[in-house]
Amino acid sequence: MSTYGTSLAIRHLVCGSCNGCEHEMNALGNAFYDITREGWDITASPRHADVVTVTGPMTEGMRAAARATLEAVPQPSIVVAIGDCAAGEGPWHGPPVGDGAGVELEAGVTVRGCPPTPDDIRAGLRRAAELLDAASGSGRRTPL
Amino acid sequence: MIGIHDAVVEECATGVPLGAYAGADAANYLFLRASGAYAHSHPLGSERRLRAVSATVPLFSWDEREMAQDWDVRFDGLPDERPLHARDGVMPAAHVVHGEGVMQFVVGPVHAGIIEPGRFTFSSGGETIVHLDAQLGYAHRGVERALGGLLPLDAARKVARICGGCSASRSFAYARAIEALADFAPEQPVDLARLILAELERIYNHLADLAASAAGAAYVVGFTRGMTLKERVMRLCHATAGHRLLFDAIAPGGLGRPVLEDRPGFAAELAALERDVNAYLGTLFGNASMISRWERAGILSQSTAKFHGAVGPALRGSGGLHDVRTFAPYGAYRWLPPVVASATSGDSLARCAVKRDELRESFSLIVRALSALGESAIAPQRSLQAQPGIAYGVVEGPRGTECVAVHVDNDGKLERVHVIAASYRNWPLVTLAMKGNIVPDFPLVNKSFNLCYACADR
Numbered sequence: 001m002s003t004y005g006t007s008l009a010i011r012h013l014v015c016g017s018c019n020g021c022e023h024e025m026n027a028l029g030n031a032f033y034d035i036t037r038e039g040w041d042i043t044a045s046p047r048h049a050d051v052v053t054v055t056g057p058m059t060e061g062m063r064a065a066a067r068a069t070l071e072a073v074p075q076p077s078i079v080v081a082i083g084d085c086a087a088g089e090g091p092w093h094g095p096p097v098g099d100g101a102g103v104e105l106e107a108g109v110t111v112r113g114c115p116p117t118p119d120d121i122r123a124g125l126r127r128a129a130e131l132l133d134a135a136s137g138s139g140r141r142t143p144l
Numbered sequence: 145m146i147g148i149h150d151a152v153v154e155e156c157a158t159g160v161p162l163g164a165y166a167g168a169d170a171a172n173y174l175f176l177r178a179s180g181a182y183a184h185s186h187p188l189g190s191e192r193r194l195r196a197v198s199a200t201v202p203l204f205s206w207d208e209r210e211m212a213q214d215w216d217v218r219f220d221g222l223p224d225e226r227p228l229h230a231r232d233g234v235m236p237a238a239h240v241v242h243g244e245g246v247m248q249f250v251v252g253p254v255h256a257g258i259i260e261p262g263r264f265t266f267s268s269g270g271e272t273i274v275h276l277d278a279q280l281g282y283a284h285r286g287v288e289r290a291l292g293g294l295l296p297l298d299a300a301r302k303v304a305r306i307c308g309g310c311s312a313s314r315s316f317a318y319a320r321a322i323e324a325l326a327d328f329a330p331e332q333p334v335d336l337a338r339l340i341l342a343e344l345e346r347i348y349n350h351l352a353d354l355a356a357s358a359a360g361a362a363y364v365v366g367f368t369r370g371m372t373l374k375e376r377v378m379r380l381c382h383a384t385a386g387h388r389l390l391f392d393a394i395a396p397g398g399l400g401r402p403v404l405e406d407r408p409g410f411a412a413e414l415a416a417l418e419r420d421v422n423a424y425l426g427t428l429f430g431n432a433s434m435i436s437r438w439e440r441a442g443i444l445s446q447s448t449a450k451f452h453g454a455v456g457p458a459l460r461g462s463g464g465l466h467d468v469r470t471f472a473p474y475g476a477y478r479w480l481p482p483v484v485a486s487a488t489s490g491d492s493l494a495r496c497a498v499k500r501d502e503l504r505e506s507f508s509l510i511v512r513a514l515s516a517l518g519e520s521a522i523a524p525q526r527s528l529q530a531q532p533g534i535a536y537g538v539v540e541g542p543r544g545t546e547c548v549a550v551h552v553d554n555d556g557k558l559e560r561v562h563v564i565a566a567s568y569r570n571w572p573l574v575t576l577a578m579k580g581n582i583v584p585d586f587p588l589v590n591k592s593f594n595l596c597y598a599c600a601d602r
Binding site: 046062 | 229230233235253254256257258259260261281282283284285286287290301302305306307308309311352368371372374375378388389391596597598601
């Protein structure tokens with residue numbers, strides 16, 4: 001039996017993005033995209049999250065906070081990399097910037113784009129919901 | 145060594161200070177006059193030691209802390225010696241206030257909503273904020289060093305991605321600097337198209353700011369309608385300039401891609417948007433609860449705004465009239481100057497009212513620019529060769545003065561790029577405006593500024 005269906009609690013984690021991806025993540029909440037219709041919500045606490053969306057190349061300042069956030073997320077969970085920076089293909093490379101937040105935090109789904117459109121992000125989140133549902137259905141309780 | 149302390153302090157009486165930065169050889173303090181930006185520069189020599197100007201003129205505080213951390217300048221008398229961003233993975237400690245009945249609590253760097261990272265350490269007595277420490281720098285990517293050594297035209301794509309919400313303004317400022325070094329002046333249709341794009345950016349940002357400020361007061365209708373209008377502007381940006389946030393639309397040598405190809409379609413949606421935005425503004429500013437939350441919340445006094453170098457709506461909400469578009473006109477603003485919005489009370493209502501008036505003026509500017517543009521062809525991007533030298537591009541972005549300093553070396557490559565963002569100037573003022581306010585007003589007041597982190601952190 002499916003535990004999750006396709007509902008998601010999403011925690012967003014900014015690891016040094018330009019805020020372009022955040023403009024599009026926020027757009028998911030406007031009346032045009034309205035992700036609550038999918039049974040999705042942005043949760044304030046990582047302790048309520050199924051999905052952690054991450055953006056940015058991973059900055060020196062955010063590395064510890066990003067790890068602490070992921071450690072607070074119950075399992076099973078999935079990291080979704082949003083945007084080219086998180087995928088390790090953005091404009092900034094080298095110290096003090098890392099290899100992409102999605103690469104460092106082992107994202108299970110990656111959504112490319114600079115920034116990706118709200119529709120692209122929604123498609124990535126649907127994929128995450130499917131993966132989570134499959135994981136919970138098989139009784140898996142380890143990170144994807 | 146005294147450095148240039150006295151000369152810079154003296155210059156503050158005549159020029160508008162923009163900010164300061166150091167390079168390999170010199171420290172530069174930038175100012176703006178009607179004729180353009182200029183620098184007071186001082187060779188750093190091997191000692192790299194200066195008397196801190198921020199001890200006398202506090203608006204240079206972040207600039208000098210950054211020069212000390214990233215460019216090995218040693219200051220005498222620096223009032224705040226903390227680094228600006230992480231050093232060896234550790235963020236600087238917050239300044240807190242201790243005392244009977246005063247408690248400290250920390251918010252961030254990971255926030256509850258979809259917001260950029262920053263750490264806010266409140267010292268409060270009951271509900272009243274005694275002191276607020278805002279630690280930014282979590283989004284520091286070392287942008288300026290990453291741009292060093294690139295060809296100016298190759299760097300344009302990266303410059304457009306320093307901050308997503310200010311991309312068009314920053315690209316505009318960068319293009320102006322490169323074009324000054326290439327001795328290139330765009331033709332009138334290009335200037336008009338750039339004005340239209342810059343004002344579209346102002347419109348979607350101001351709408352998002354007002355919506356977010358309404359959210360800070362839990363006024364859901366104000367938030368939802370504002371964000372719906374913002375989405376429509378982003379779709380218009382995509383339809384007319386190929387990108388929802390206008391990335392790469394303005395580029396050195398003109399426009400980065402064809403824009404405004406369907407002018408009747410653009411004009412029609414713009415007119416519909418203008419009507420709906422005006423209706424929205426009527427609802428938002430006609431809501432007594434909203435006005436009462438904005439009033440007297442987060443007052444930035446006129447003297448504090450001026451002394452600490454506020455720019456943009458933050459300055460103009462506190463009695464200021466400075467706007468780069470009219471003070472040092474550039475591009476199409478030379479013949480299409482905006483009416484500068486201003487308010488005097490310095491509270492959140494004043495800042496939001498300035499944004500309301502600027503929204504209306506932006507629509508008016510775009511309509512006038514479209515009319516001037518007519519059916520004129522917009523020239524494709526010209527391939528420029530920037531000559532060695534130093535140039536400063538300054539424009540008025542949604543949050544105020546946006547400056548990009550560019551040094552091109554003898555090989556035609558970028559030797560040094562420095563970005564002075566409106567958010568960089570205004571962030572210290574948010575903490576000053578919060579003093580004496582109640583904690584629950586922080587989201588409301590913060591969003592009346594709605595500053596970028598990526599812009600400030602770089």
